[in-house]
Amino acid sequence: MIGAEKGHAAIADGSDLRIAIVQARFNESITNSLAAACLQELAALGVQADQVLHVTVAGALEVPVVLQTLAEREEFDALIALGCIIRGETYHFELVANESGAGVSRVSLDYNIPIANAILTTENLEQAIARQTEKGQDAARVAVETAQLIAQLS
Template structure:
């Protein structure tokens, strides 16, 4: 965090105060160059928001279709305030793109609703690798911010 305190880094926005939160990350290894960059940006942003390194659990799975089962296990454990889904699906020449994109997206949403846990969905769906590269850092950071903000919102709603 380079000496700055968490409040400065979050722009003094209490919705982005990650201190005391526990976050689970599930990363697909398919298109690893992209998903590794997503994960790095996400973890760096979580740290900047005050989430302690020992409160971040980062697991990897083969691909986007395997992300939901790992998220489901994490959600069922009730150990996490929010979860993050990371992956990269690039359109190919067959219908497989639509299948993977639709099923992974629907499954992530269903798990969030079934378990009442925020899940920041940063499974990229792009036309080509250039689009994925252009989005990898910003979407990783965005996922961290969404996870923290939604964890704080649910915390407020539940109290």
């Protein structure tokens, strides 16, 4: 939700983290904006550009399998899923939204790796445009904060 009360956390330092981003190309103008905001925020959090792997896939349904492949490599402290699913006139929206979301969660739990899920699910293009920057930034913050917390708890 735009402008939601997200609480306050200490400013995260991502300078020692390695992060991978999987971006769906479907609705590419939105996902490119998500990625740009995410990458900018990762840099602001101290994550070095050479410590970020950014790959693209066709759509939201392909994101989980690539996240799984990256998790299996055991090279990353956190992963980020970026995509945009806009409701259409058929049930396909629900299938893609539900299956991609479930796949992202399953990979995170199966491989014990934080995954910031910024696959937008919106009713229309206007809602997606309104969320693209904030959700890209949120994904970066969530990835860094959660990776640091897991490292502290381990």
